[in-house]
Amino acid sequence: QMTLIANEPGPNRGVRAEAVNYIAEQIGERTGGDVQVEQNWGGALFKTSAALQSLGMGVADLGVIIGAYSASEFPELQMAGLQLKPAHPWVMMQAMYELFTTNEQIQQRLADMNIEYISTYALTPGIMACSGEGIRSLDDVPGTKFAHTGSSTDIFGELGGNLVSMPIYDVYQGMETGLVECSVTYAYYAVASKLNELTDTVTDLHLSSLASLATVMNKDTYDSLSPEDQETIKQVGRDAMDFYGERLMASDIKAMETLAADNDMIELTDAEYARIHELAQPSIDKWKADMSAVGSDGDATMAELYQLIDKWTAVMESQGLPWDHN
Amino acid sequence: MDLATVGYVSCAAVIFLLAIRVPISFAIGGVAVTAIFVVFAFRTGTFMPERAFWTTLSLAFSSSFDLVHSYDLSMIPLFIALGHIAYKAGITTEIYEAARVWLARLPGGVAIASIAGCGGFSAISGSSIACASTMGRICTPEMLRLNYDPRLATASVAAGGTLGSLIPPSVLFIIYGIFTESSISQLFLAGFLPGVISMLGYALVVVLWVKRDPAIAPRPAEIVPFRQKMMVGLRCWPAVLLFMTVIGGIYGGFFTATEAAAISLMFATILGIFRGLIRVRDIIPLLRETMATTGAIFFIAACAKIFVALIALTGLSNSLVGLLDNAAIGPWLFIAMVCLIYLVLGMFLDPVGIMVLTLPLMIPMVESYDMNLIWFGVVVVKLLEIGLITPPVGLNVFVLASVLEDKVDIGKIFSGLWRFLGIDLVVLGFLIAIPALSLYLPATMN
Amino acid sequence: MKRIEHVLDTMAAVSIVLLCILITANIFAREVIKTGVPDIIIMVQELMIPAILFPLASATAARGHIAIEVIANYFPAPLKRWIAVLAVLIGLLIATVLLMAGWMEFWKTVHSNAHYGGTFMWPKWPGRALFVLAIGFCVLRLLHVLWVDLRAAISGRPAPETL
Ligand code: NA
Ligand code: NA
Numbered sequence: 001q002m003t004l005i006a007n008e009p010g011p012n013r014g015v016r017a018e019a020v021n022y023i024a025e026q027i028g029e030r031t032g033g034d035v036q037v038e039q040n041w042g043g044a045l046f047k048t049s050a051a052l053q054s055l056g057m058g059v060a061d062l063g064v065i066i067g068a069y070s071a072s073e074f075p076e077l078q079m080a081g082l083q084l085k086p087a088h089p090w091v092m093m094q095a096m097y098e099l100f101t102t103n104e105q106i107q108q109r110l111a112d113m114n115i116e117y118i119s120t121y122a123l124t125p126g127i128m129a130c131s132g133e134g135i136r137s138l139d140d141v142p143g144t145k146f147a148h149t150g151s152s153t154d155i156f157g158e159l160g161g162n163l164v165s166m167p168i169y170d171v172y173q174g175m176e177t178g179l180v181e182c183s184v185t186y187a188y189y190a191v192a193s194k195l196n197e198l199t200d201t202v203t204d205l206h207l208s209s210l211a212s213l214a215t216v217m218n219k220d221t222y223d224s225l226s227p228e229d230q231e232t233i234k235q236v237g238r239d240a241m242d243f244y245g246e247r248l249m250a251s252d253i254k255a256m257e258t259l260a261a262d263n264d265m266i267e268l269t270d271a272e273y274a275r276i277h278e279l280a281q282p283s284i285d286k287w288k289a290d291m292s293a294v295g296s297d298g299d300a301t302m303a304e305l306y307q308l309i310d311k312w313t314a315v316m317e318s319q320g321l322p323w324d325h326n
Numbered sequence: 327m328d329l330a331t332v333g334y335v336s337c338a339a340v341i342f343l344l345a346i347r348v349p350i351s352f353a354i355g356g357v358a359v360t361a362i363f364v365v366f367a368f369r370t371g372t373f374m375p376e377r378a379f380w381t382t383l384s385l386a387f388s389s390s391f392d393l394v395h396s397y398d399l400s401m402i403p404l405f406i407a408l409g410h411i412a413y414k415a416g417i418t419t420e421i422y423e424a425a426r427v428w429l430a431r432l433p434g435g436v437a438i439a440s441i442a443g444c445g446g447f448s449a450i451s452g453s454s455i456a457c458a459s460t461m462g463r464i465c466t467p468e469m470l471r472l473n474y475d476p477r478l479a480t481a482s483v484a485a486g487g488t489l490g491s492l493i494p495p496s497v498l499f500i501i502y503g504i505f506t507e508s509s510i511s512q513l514f515l516a517g518f519l520p521g522v523i524s525m526l527g528y529a530l531v532v533v534l535w536v537k538r539d540p541a542i543a544p545r546p547a548e549i550v551p552f553r554q555k556m557m558v559g560l561r562c563w564p565a566v567l568l569f570m571t572v573i574g575g576i577y578g579g580f581f582t583a584t585e586a587a588a589i590s591l592m593f594a595t596i597l598g599i600f601r602g603l604i605r606v607r608d609i610i611p612l613l614r615e616t617m618a619t620t621g622a623i624f625f626i627a628a629c630a631k632i633f634v635a636l637i638a639l640t641g642l643s644n645s646l647v648g649l650l651d652n653a654a655i656g657p658w659l660f661i662a663m664v665c666l667i668y669l670v671l672g673m674f675l676d677p678v679g680i681m682v683l684t685l686p687l688m689i690p691m692v693e694s695y696d697m698n699l700i701w702f703g704v705v706v707v708k709l710l711e712i713g714l715i716t717p718p719v720g721l722n723v724f725v726l727a728s729v730l731e732d733k734v735d736i737g738k739i740f741s742g743l744w745r746f747l748g749i750d751l752v753v754l755g756f757l758i759a760i761p762a763l764s765l766y767l768p769a770t771m772n
Numbered sequence: 773m774k775r776i777e778h779v780l781d782t783m784a785a786v787s788i789v790l791l792c793i794l795i796t797a798n799i800f801a802r803e804v805i806k807t808g809v810p811d812i813i814i815m816v817q818e819l820m821i822p823a824i825l826f827p828l829a830s831a832t833a834a835r836g837h838i839a840i841e842v843i844a845n846y847f848p849a850p851l852k853r854w855i856a857v858l859a860v861l862i863g864l865l866i867a868t869v870l871l872m873a874g875w876m877e878f879w880k881t882v883h884s885n886a887h888y889g890g891t892f893m894w895p896k897w898p899g900r901a902l903f904v905l906a907i908g909f910c911v912l913r914l915l916h917v918l919w920v921d922l923r924a925a926i927s928g929r930p931a932p933e934t935l
Contacts, residue, residue, distance in 0.1 A: 042682030178579030347844030588795035737842030
């Protein structure tokens with residue numbers, strides 16, 4: 001009989017929260033109450049910025065870490081936060097999961113950080129939501145005010161956009177007052193945060209779907225469990241990806257419909273997409289430097305991930321998504 | 327001993343230590359780290375001190391470091407500095423002179439002007455602590471100078487400071503909106519009228535209090551001719567200009583409410599220099615005085631943050647909210663219990679901490695009663711604001727006590743506050759009974 | 773000690789000036805040259821550490837940590853003096869925990885490549901170093917207060933108001 005302390009940095013709303021809840025409930029159910037999860041929300045124990053080290057130390061036993069907040073400490077995770085070759089979110093999750101559970105070097109790094117990898121989360125590709133004229137071509141970028149809430153907006157600074165630094169929850173009010181015109185966001189989040197009430201256009205950016213979020217467990221706690229309970233938790237983690245993927249895609253489709261209903265949906269030209277992709281390259285170079293700093297080979301690891309992306313894309317194409325044939 | 331018991335014992339220990347005059351930050355922080363160590367050391371059933379030691383360190387560090395290492399909270403030291411600089415630049419004394427002459431016939435006129443000032447400040451800042459600390463630095467010394475009773479001079483501002491989160495912009499409504507996926511602009515609109523009603527309520531308290539006991543707010547003896555009144559009024563232009571600049575800047579889309587603090591400070595400093603009231607070489611010594619108080623305030627807040635982590639670990643808030651889930655009760659009893667729980671938690675914890683601890687469990691119940699989430703948000707924020715001025719841990723009161731140079735005893739502030747708490751409960755009753763007070767504006771604006 | 777605290781307080785004041793200038797410059801930059809100050813959020817966060825925590829030592833020396841006096845006012849003087857000793861001990865407990873925790877974090881970040889994202893990729897260790905410095909001097913001051921208050925409690929003479 002054991003109770004795991006779990007910490008989620010976000011609120012208990014949205015698809016990720018559903019998956020976090022799923023993991024907590026399934027662990028309790030499938031271990032027959034042997035292992036219970038006491039879930040905390042909103043970073044009651046620690047914020048995202050302290051998640052990696054807090055979980056390693058055992059402040060909580062189970063929790064979500066986000067690659068961008070520990071890009072230099074755990075670049076292997078942040079790899080899936082880069083603009084890689086576009087892939088389906090479910091494929092990204094499967095590829096990351098397989099890489100993190102089979103690659104020996106990453107296994108060693110996880111052990112060094114005293115964490116056990118349980119599950120992974122992908123996001124749908126970022127979109128550009130704007131009030132007013134919006135971004136109809138990259139020529140519209142110079143002078144436009146972008147909410148700068150993370151590195152995905154950097155490329156628009158390179159293109160001459162006016163980056164307005166702010167925490168993500170200030171974006172709504174910023175757009176309402178005219179402080180910002182555009183924000184790189186996710187369809188689901190734009191609708192959940194009611195940002196779509198303020199926007200007029202949505203530009204598809206052909207960005208990759210990021211998968212740099214993971215649920216991990218403190219290794220000491222994990223090791224103290226019986227082999228059966230360990231395997232149960234691992235299986236819950238694998239199932240959580242399908243559970244989450246199904247809900248993510250459903251909510252994304254619904255959110256895109258909501259956005260399309262009262263927004264101009266804009267596609268850029270192929271040349272412009274190539275330019276966006278090109279502008280993302282410097283961030284990949286920075287990441288490679290972070291990888292060598294922790295003694296990992298960026299090129300080799302990325303090549304392995306790309307292989308796995310191809311593998312799982314083939315699986316998806318031949319067998320369909322798991323929730324489609326249930 | 328079960329975990330919730332550790333939580334209750336910790337609260338009792340905090341009360342005891344505060345009562346015997348252990349400094350607030352030491353009491354909260356000391357109890358929190360000790361209890362966290364105990365929880366971690368015994369959580370597997372066997373005593374594991376070594377792991378618990380490192381875990382406690384990690385939790386203490388991340389709680390306190392993340393609190394200080396904050397972009398949003400940068401507005402608090404900047405606003406506290408603004409209170410200091412605006413005073414030296416002569417911006418605030420002029421308003422008080424005007425309030426004194428113009429409101430001479432109103433009982434406690436200057437205290438009412440201070441409360442109105444808090445309401446105005448609330449429109450440019452999203453934080454009650456920033457509101458209490460800035461207005462405390464500005465209003466209370468002026469009221470003391472005019473021989474107002476210290477209880478009135480402090481309690482009116484401590485209570486007025488709670489308007490900061492009801493009147494938009496508001497950090498608490500933003501967090502509530504994130505947790506309930508409700509529209510933040512609807513919440514902002516919903517908070518406006520309740521904020522104004524609270525403000526009127528506080529003004530009423532002052533009038534009644536001064537009527538009963540005129541000695542606490544001496545009225546100016548001299549009769550001021552209208553011409554001179556006009557002159558005094560016109561001399562307020564710097565404050566009016568500052569206020570209009572900031573309001574215009576925020577709502578005109580030039581800067582955020584967080585950035586407004588820096589702009590105001592810059593504005594007041596330059597104005598002071600131009601008027602020859604501040605010399606450039608005086609700025610650093612001036613700020614040096616200010617910052618001592620900011621450090622003490624943040625130290626309390628950091629310790630309060632560690633205490634929130636302790637409450638999360640013990641599951642105390644879950645067990646409290648869980649009481650509601652098990653009881654099959656009607657909506658009115660439910661709301662009454664909700665108020666009770668928030669008032670109890672508000673005695674010890676900070677508003678943000680209470681929200682992240684309770685909302686995840688509370689909101690599904692609220693939805694099962696089919697209650698309006700915008701309305702419930704206003705009720706919750708009002709309850710959290712009340713928690714800022716209830717003993718033993720009343721952050722607004724502590725902040726006010728810290729920013730005052732001539733120390734006013736905290737007991738004195740609390741003893742002035744019960745009247746304002748009384749009206750808060752009345753206002754709360756109205757907000758609960760008449761949802762339209764919250765929902766009218768959001769409905770008309772759609 | 774007084775002199776060090778004066779330097780710390782001055783650095784806190786300078787940090788506030790820098791915060792004010794940085795944020796104002798950011799606002800004007802995006803209006804005038806149509807681009808904000810890069811990494812403004814990270815720089816503000818880092819400056820917050822000295823601005824907030826450096827004055828803790830002198831606040832401790834000035835007995836600036838506020839307490840509730842209502843009930844304690846009725847206590848006899850000797851009891852009050854021993855409670856003051858207990859209070860400092862509790863203060864030392866929390867401050868020492870923070871000092872050790874800060875040192876642990878500092879050690880980790882200084883021996884790794886840990887840095888923030890953004891344009892300049894600021895390293896993470898300076899913020900931790902400033903934290904340790906601030907809390908370290910606060911602990912020193914608390915030890916001094918403990919010494920003074922303990923002597924007062926034993927000798928039965930009132931302790932000085934400020935140090
Ligand atoms: Na406000
Ligand atoms: Na309270």
